[in-house]
Amino acid sequence: MSHLSYLEAIVVGAFQGVTELFPVSSLGHSVLVPALVGGRWAADLNVSTPESPYLAFIVGLHVATAAALLLFFWRDWVRILGGFVSSVRHRRVRTPAERLAWLIIVATIPVGISGLLLEHLFRTTLGRPIPAAAFLLANGLVLYAGERLRRRAETAAGAAEATDALPAADGADAPGAAQDAGAAADARLSRMSVGRGTLIGSAQILALLPGISRSGITMVAGLLRGLSHEDAARFSFLLATPVILAAGVLKIPDLFGPLGAGIHGQVLAGSIASFASAYLAVRYLTRYFQTRTLTPFAVYCVLAGAGSLAWLTLT
Template identity: 75%
Template sequence: MSLDYLEAVVVGAFQGVTELFPVSSLGHSVLIPALVGGRWARDLDVSAPESPYLAFIVGLHVATAAALLVFFRRDWIRIFGGFFSSVRYRRVETPAERLAWLIILATIPVGIAGLLLEHVFRTVLGKPLPAAIFLMVNGLVLYLGERLRRRAEPEPAAGVDPPTEVFAAVDARTVVMPAVAESADDRLARMPARRGVLIGAAQILALLPGISRSGATMVAGLTRGLSHEDAARFSFLLATPVILAAGAVKVPDLVGPLSTGIHGQILAGSVASFVSAYVAVRFLTRYFHTRTLTPFAIYCGLAGLGSALWLTLA
């Protein structure tokens, strides 16, 4: 197997965009080589054991997470500060402290599931036809999420619910600000822990190639009363440690024998992934101020159906 620079840059750019757009990066990483065919299908097989393509994908994931860290750098500085102050003073009181622990708790389910199931799902289901089918399912999930959100009774703002036991030490007098005057992070910080964990657990679905991480978490957030803007922001904040952790676990692949001879391609693809991911998150944080998941649902349905027909009939 070889990997040329054109393949590296194209796949890297698609990774950066599709990781953050609710359309499944893993699904596209499986489908694009299969649809192009020929050398691409041989070189870029994510389901093949001990494939150098896996080392390449690790580099792209790390670059995508780096783009998220850079874009949300002010948020993460506050979140890290909140975590360390919480540990130092043994409290969970400020919005930064609450948000830090909310992200930690919400990340635990997908972390455990990833360690147990990632290899099985990738090798068994990481093939073109299952990816096309799951991409159609992803479109249906996005569409139903929008429908359920519109039919649901309006819920209170994210922090109105009573805090759970994890945040029992919070003084109620510190959370009486009007929602209009709050920042997005403050609104998310007031979310009950059980709701945050439920939204974070939706990331487990993204282990299936074709199901989007950001799409699953956004739908979970929308159906639990978050706005599109807050659901997208929480999704991106949750994705950052998960993607970084996945990359850290696979670092031996990135620096080991699997990457031999393709270090330049990994670097080129990672740069493309970083740039495209930064542009994507910048666009989406503005897009979801006023718009919905419906266009992405339509795209996933049509792309999945078209890919399945091409793979079975061509």
Template identity: 75%
Template structure:
């Protein structure tokens, strides 16, 4: 018997693709939506159950999300990978592309280590509707606090980015990467370590890394870009680790649903990153902070009434 309907797969796939990049927590929504709908959705779509096929499904969708990011940033990744390979060949880190490649590697190490050993504990203990609603509310508070507490350096960087609006997208990307390459390894590691909080359902990976970037003096555009670049290898690795589960017993009866969900997840992720890279050239995290607080508190009230 199928553990996942095509309707469930389509809705969850689209939400995952969008919410993974918007600073609103894809895991939090993956936990809350089934609980709020109730009925079969609440039974089928539960990430906290042991050997959950739903968890394997939503983490497997990460492959589609990561592929969408790779497609969108393909020119940048060619430069970054080229910089990494040339730094190994020359045994030096000199160019912006070489430096950015190593900054990304250093920044992804903390969440990679913690996620490998602690993801199961976070999911089974906290992957339930009420904790997810609480953390979604806290995510909104974090986003708002990040906007209020960001440095003068970050505000000045925003003004500089706004003055360059009208430049071609390729030139903007290259300039952004050059600015990011000037980050120190310590600052990059601090921003990357913020991704650990995204193991909590309701805390957004892109949101917390953007806030960490803003507090380290980055503009909204550069903070968002660094967040998306950092997310790509982490999301891809998480998805690839779950593919064997989907190929085994947990995937029995849901292979078609996985394909549907993955297709919609990829489309949603590509549309999201295309929108957000332009949005953060001139706008802030505040609307997302308001949404998360209202959605989190609303979910708590609904679940309490239920």
């Protein structure tokens, strides 16, 4: 793969950073963009090739994306890691930080196991342009259906914000919590039951399918389980961080072996692009979902998926 150009690496890196966090599927775009561009791009950037160096490259970019998430949510992760340490030390799960730490751990176990068992099968069987386009179209329909169902539930329940209806958590009303929006949001999330959190986290399994968005499907699961858009997005990003980081770390050794021969400079360039675009994306989305919905992303996925299907099958 020594012929991977710097332009390809930077474009793919920037796309990966944005589409990993926007609810539009990074893997789906990693499959579709080269196929739609055609020519050398289609030959160089084929994720379904056995022992694909391109797959090692794009998954390696996940480390940069995870680093951007860690930087943006560093205060949250300090609280969460502190909660984990205090929970282990005192053998308790009582404070909001302790509950949220274990909630994230338990909620990421299903996708971690599924990724190890199914990633290769899904990639080689479905990691081709036409299935990716079909799943991207399906992703848009899921996002739209999630918004419709959420709206009906709000109407039936009197349009109350779901997180406000969760049981009170110890320490949620501690002095100063109202002044720290992040701490207040984490406290709200910590009130979820383990079953609810695990169900939301398990939705990430569907993101193994190219075209299904990790953040999108997790947000829909959160909305249907009673979270607001803002809290569903935050929980989605917190859940995604260890999963994305672990996936990247597992593939990094490949980039230092034969699969990465001759592309270390390109990997660095792509990683920088991925880090920058992911940081800007999460900064934008955390503000966007304070007042807006998944509907525009649903429309984009339906149009992009349907258009890609038409182009790939009719040309």
